[in-house]
Amino acid sequence: MERITDRRLLGGHISTAGGISKSPERANAFSFRTMQIFSKNQMQWKARPLDENEVSGFKKYVSEFNLVRIMVHASYLLNTASTDMSLRSKVEAALREELSRADILGIDYLVLHPGSPGDMGEKKGIEMVAESINRTLGADHHVKVLLETGAGQGNTVGHKFEHLASMIDMIEIKEKVGICFDTCHVFAAGYDIKTPEGYHEAMDSFNSIIGLDKLLGFHLNDSKKGLGSHLDRHEQIGSGMLGLEGISNFINDPRLREKPFVLETPKGEAGYGEDIANLQKCFNGD
Numbered sequence: 001m002e003r004i005t006d007r008r009l010l011g012g013h014i015s016t017a018g019g020i021s022k023s024p025e026r027a028n029a030f031s032f033r034t035m036q037i038f039s040k041n042q043m044q045w046k047a048r049p050l051d052e053n054e055v056s057g058f059k060k061y062v063s064e065f066n067l068v069r070i071m072v073h074a075s076y077l078l079n080t081a082s083t084d085m086s087l088r089s090k091v092e093a094a095l096r097e098e099l100s101r102a103d104i105l106g107i108d109y110l111v112l113h114p115g116s117p118g119d120m121g122e123k124k125g126i127e128m129v130a131e132s133i134n135r136t137l138g139a140d141h142h143v144k145v146l147l148e149t150g151a152g153q154g155n156t157v158g159h160k161f162e163h164l165a166s167m168i169d170m171i172e173i174k175e176k177v178g179i180c181f182d183t184c185h186v187f188a189a190g191y192d193i194k195t196p197e198g199y200h201e202a203m204d205s206f207n208s209i210i211g212l213d214k215l216l217g218f219h220l221n222d223s224k225k226g227l228g229s230h231l232d233r234h235e236q237i238g239s240g241m242l243g244l245e246g247i248s249n250f251i252n253d254p255r256l257r258e259k260p261f262v263l264e265t266p267k268g269e270a271g272y273g274e275d276i277a278n279l280q281k282c283f284n285g286d
């Protein structure tokens with residue numbers, strides 16, 4: 001039997017409790033080959049500078065446990081689509097900080113939710129996201145920004161592939177930006193990725209609107225809510241509305257063999273063992 005953890009870059013969102021240097025070993029306990037972390041408390045604006053020993057410990061264990069293409073998830077407070085000028089300067093400062101922390105840690109990807117422009121309209125929101133990135137991301141950064149596909153909850157932007165393509169279009173340093181495709185969000189946004197036909201249609205449309213070369217990673221989540229619900233509610237793999245039927249389209253697509261797949265299921269580390277066992281059930285081994 002081919003183990004999915006040997007054949008795919010599977011990972012999960014991993015806790016940094018007790019220090020960031022503790023996270024690689026926790027990922028390794030699941031035989032993960034990649035992971036996602038927060039580099040600071042995701043609900044706070046300010047963060048203490050990274051401790052040097054923590055940084056060197058983190059890098060040492062990342063290499064010891066062969067973890068690659070690690071993602072940092074940016075703080076949920078970072079609403080880059082906001083049109084509120086006083087909030088924008090705060091967001092940009094915090095985004096600069098996230099980019100710098102990711103670089104210090106040697107991390108490849110910073111995952112960002114595009115956010116919401118309130119009632120200012122999608123077009124304005126898309127422009128604001130691109131502007132925030134243009135004002136913070138430099139060619140000398142190592143880390144790339146991954147715009148995450150949204151569920152379309154509230155007034156958020158980024159739930160249509162066209163939104164993300166427009167953002168990339170307006171971003172100056174295009175080689176530093178890509179997409180993180182969240183399977184729960186895309187399903188909730190209304191793309192029927194559950195059936196093989198719907199999956200191929202969605203991926204073809206992604207490819208023609210954004211380009212598969214921009215698809216740098218996945219958040220692999222089942223969805224508590226149905227197709228087109230516009231609700232961002234993750235579920236354990238196989239227990240949601242997407243089900244193993246939908247999830248299997250992704251893990252068995254030969255075009256995605258080298259892409260990182262990161263679990264963000266509600267039970268976190270307590271549920272990854274079960275998630276992996278369920279992924280294994282629908283993995284064709286190729």
Ligand SMILES: [Zn+2]
Binds near residue numbers: 148182219264
């Ligand atoms: Zn996600």
Ligand SMILES: [Zn+2]
Binds near residue numbers: 182184185232233234
């Ligand atoms: Zn989500």
